[in-house]
Amino acid sequence: MxxxxxxxxxxxxxxxxxxxxxxxxxxxxxxxxxxxxxxxxxxxxxxxxxxxxxxxxxxxxxxxxxxxxxxxxxxxxxxxxxxxxxxxxxxxxxxxxxxxxxxxxxxxxxxxxxxxxxxxxxxxxxxxxxxxxxxxxxxxxxxxxxxxxxxxxxxxxxxxxxxxxxxxxxxxxxxxxxxxxxxxxxxxxxxxxxxxxxxxxxxxxxxxxxxxxGGVTEFYEMKEAPKELYKIMKKALERGSLMGCSIDSLVPARFETRTVTGLVKGHAYSVTAVEECKPSQHKESKVRLVRLRNPWGQVEWNGPWSDNSKEWTTLSKTEKEKLQHQSAEDGEFWMSFEDFKKNYTKIEICNLTPDALEDDKIHKWTVSVNEGRWVRGCSAGGCRNYPDTFWTNPQYRLRLLEEDDDPEDNEVGCTFVVALMQKNRRKERKMGANLFTIGFAIYEVPKEMHGNKQHMQKDFFLLTSSKARCKSYINLREVTQRFRLSPGEYVIVPSTYEPHQEGEFILRVFSEKKNTSEEIENRIEADHPVPAPASAGEESEEDQQFRTIFQEIAGDEREITASELKNVLNRVITRHKDLNTEGFSLESCRSMIALMDVSFMDGTGRLNLQEFRHLWNKIKQWQGIFKHYNADQFGSINSYEMRNAVNDAVMCLVSRSGFRLNNQLYDIITMRYANENMNIDFDSFISCLVRLEAMFRAFQAFDQDGDGTIRLSVLEWLQLTMYA
Incomplete structure (x- = not known):
C-alpha cells in the first residue's frame, strides 16, 4: 500500500x-x-x-x-x-x-x-x-x-x-x-x-x-537437513532458543492421528534437550539423543530410548542422572537422533536475541537490526532478474569480524543468519494488502572498497555473482537462512521479487561472533565527467540570443519577473526538440527567482541580467546531465536513474560543503517529482534541483556557526518554506 x-x-x-x-x-x-x-x-x-x-x-x-x-x-x-x-x-x-x-x-x-x-x-x-x-x-x-x-x-x-x-x-x-x-x-x-x-x-x-x-526462526526439512543439524540444535538450546518439530499429515492438523510408535501426525512437539551418552556395549562411539515433549502432557514415543526401553539398562547411574531419565506418562521422552530424523519431517528453531533472557550463563546471538523501505520508482528494484533496477534496492554493508570457535570439518568461517521481514502486511490486510514475495542476495565487497559506504552501482551487479543468497523468494512475512562465509565485508541486497512494490521491512543479522551491519547512506559516485558551466568570457550564439530576448522583455527596468522569466526560458528551451518539453511552469520560474535572490526572503522577486546569466549557466549544466540520462530521447528520465542524475547535479555543492544526500531524501524526491509512470520530465528535474539548492543555501544562511544544525521559529520556518 x-x-x-x-x-x-x-x-x-x-x-x-x-x-x-x-x-x-x-x-x-x-x-x-x-x-x-x-x-x-x-x-x-x-x-x-x-x-x-x-x-x-x-x-x-x-x-x-x-x-x-x-x-x-x-x-x-x-x-x-x-x-x-x-x-x-x-x-x-x-x-x-x-x-x-x-x-x-x-x-x-x-x-x-x-x-x-x-x-x-x-x-x-x-x-x-x-x-x-x-x-x-x-x-x-x-x-x-x-x-x-x-x-x-x-x-x-x-x-x-x-x-x-x-x-x-x-x-x-x-x-x-x-x-x-x-x-x-x-x-x-x-x-x-x-x-x-x-x-x-x-x-x-x-x-x-x-x-x-524477538527471535528469528530457522526452518529445516528433515530430508534436506544440513549435516551439522545436531550441532545446530545443541547450540540453539545452549542459547535458550525455542525449538519445535512436527510430522506432516495429509489430513488437517485438528484431526491428529497417532502412529503405532506413539507419535502423532499433524501435531507440534517441543525439543527440550540434545545430549550424548555412552552405553556400555558401545566401546568407542557415543549415541546422540534428543528429548521431546508432547504438549498434551501424555502420549509418548514407544520405540528405542523410550521411557521403559531396554536401552536404558546399558547406561550407568551417572549417565541416567545426567539425562534426568524417569519413567512417567508426562509427555516427555527420549529418542535417538537418527530416529528423530526418520520420524519427524520438519524442525523450527526460534533463536533468541541477546536481550531475550537476562541469564548471562546462556550463550546468545549477536544481532544487528536495520529498518528499510522499498519505494516505487526509487528503491523498489525487484530481484536480480531486473538488472536495470536491482541495484537501486536498499543495500546493507555487513562486516564479519570473528570466525567460529568450532568450525565444522575444519572449515574456517563465520556463521550467521540473515532474516528479512516485511512489515505491517497483516494489519493492512483489510485494505487489500497481501504478503509480497521477498528474498535477498549477498555480494562480497572488493578489498579496495572496504571501509567506504558507496552504494554499489548497476555495473557491479552485472559483473559480479552473488556470494550467497536465500534459497528462494517466497511470500512469507519473513525469509531466513543460515550461511557461513569468510571474515570480510559483504553487501546484502533485500528486495521484492517484482519491482515497483512498495513497503517497509527490517533486516536482521544474527551471528555467533561479532558482526556489524548498517545501511549504505550512499553518496553515489558518477562514472562520467560533470559538464562544466560556460565561463564568463564565453558567449555562444544561444547566449547572445538570450541576452537579446532578456533586454527586449526587461526594458528600462533591466529586471524580469517570474512570468517574464517563463517567457524568456521557454522561447529558447522549446527549440530543444530532444527534450520533448512543453516548457517551464510559472511555479518553477518563481522557485528559480527564489534561488537566485542573493539576500533570500528580502529580495525583489525579480532577476537582473547578471543573476539571469548565472541561472542560465546552471540550467545548461543541468540540461547536459538530463540529456545524458535521457538515453531513449523520450524527453524524460526513469525515476530509478534520478538518484544518479541528482547526484551529478549537486556534486559541486557536495565538494564545497561535505553535504550528501541519503536514501530517505532520494525517496522523497521520487515521490515528489516523478509522474504516475515513474518518469521525471525536464521541468520537474530542474524544479527539483532548484528547490534542493535553494533549501541548502537557506540552511547555510541560518547555520552561522557551521555546526550542521539550525533553530527556527515557526515564523522563520513558514517564511523559508513558503518562499523557497
Missing part, C-alpha cells in the same frame, strides 16, 4: 528519538497507541469505574472487516462481556499457565495458539509477554496489558477486559477452566496490535513465536 512521505518519515524520526531515550527496549517498552497502563489503571481506580478502550472498542470494527465485518451474519449475536459478567470468581491464571489454558474458538488462529502453547513451556519468557501480577481482585479496574516484540521494538499493549461472547460463551480462545481468562485476553491484545480479530486468521506459528521473543 502507498505511504505518504510525511507520515513515514515523521514516524521514523520519532522511533529513532525513542530509541535514543531507551524506549522500545525490553525494560522500557513502547506504549502502543500512547497508552500508559499504570497511569490508566490508577485513573480508573480513582474514578471507581472500569476502563473502556476507545482505541479498540467493543464494536464490529474490532471484530473484523469481511467475514467478521458489518455484513456478516456471524457478528449479529455477539455480545461483548467482562469476565465478571460471564462467570463467578474469574481468575487471570489458575494453577499456572499451561497448554490446557488454550482452546481454539471460532477463529482460524491455531498458529497463534500453538505458539502460546509453546511459550507456556518457558515460564520466564511467558511472564514477560503475560505480566502475571494482574488479577480480577486486587487493583482491578477492567484493564490489562501484554507485551510483544514488533519489528525491532518491544511494545506494551493495553486492553479492557470486554471479550466477544455468544450465549455467554467465549467466541474465540478460551481455557479449559471456565473461570480462567489470561489466554483470551492475550489473544485480544494481539488482535488489537494487528487491527482486528479477523486479521489473525491464517498464519505461521513461528510468526507469533518471534513476536513473543
Amino acid at each position: 502507498p505511504y505518504t512521505p510525511s507520515g513515514f518519515f515523521c514516524d521514523r524520526l520519532i522511533r529513532e528519538r525513542e530509541r535514543r531515550d531507551g524506549e522500545g527496549s525490553l525494560n522500557k517498552p513502547l506504549r502502543f497507541n500512547g497508552q500508559d497502563f499504570s497511569a490508566l489503571r490508577q485513573e480508573y481506580l480513582t474514578k471507581k469505574s472500569l476502563f473502556e478502550d476507545e482505541s479498540f472498542p467493543a464494536t464490529v470494527e474490532s471484530l473484523g472487516f469481511k467475514e467478521l465485518g458489518h455484513k456478516s451474519n456471524k457478528v449479529k449475536n455477539i455480545v461483548w462481556k467482562r469476565p465478571k459478567e460471564i462467570c463467578e470468581n474469574p481468575q487471570f491464571i489458575v494453577g499456572g499457565a499451561s497448554r490446557t489454558d488454550i482452546c481454539q474458538g471460532d477463529l482460524g488462529d491455531c498458529w497463534l495458539l500453538a505458539a502460546i502453547a509453546c511459550l507456556t513451556l518457558y515460564e520466564k519468557l511467558l511472564y514477560r509477554v503475560v505480566p502475571h501480577e494482574q488479577s480480577f481482585s486486587d487493583g482491578y479496574g477492567g484493564i490489562f496489558h501484554f507485551q510483544f516484540w514488533r519489528y525491532g521494538d518491544w511494545v506494551d499493549v493495553v486492553i479492557d477486559d470486554r471479550i466477544p461472547t455468544f450465549n455467554n460463551q467465549l467466541v474465540f480462545t478460551k481455557s479449559a477452566e471456565r473461570n480462567e481468562f489470561w489466554s483470551a485476553l492475550l489473544e485480544k491484545a494481539y488482535a488489537k496490535l494487528h487491527g482486528s480479530y479477523e486479521a489473525l486468521k491464517g498464519g505461521n506459528t513461528t510468526e507469533a513465536m518471534e513476536d513473543f521473543t
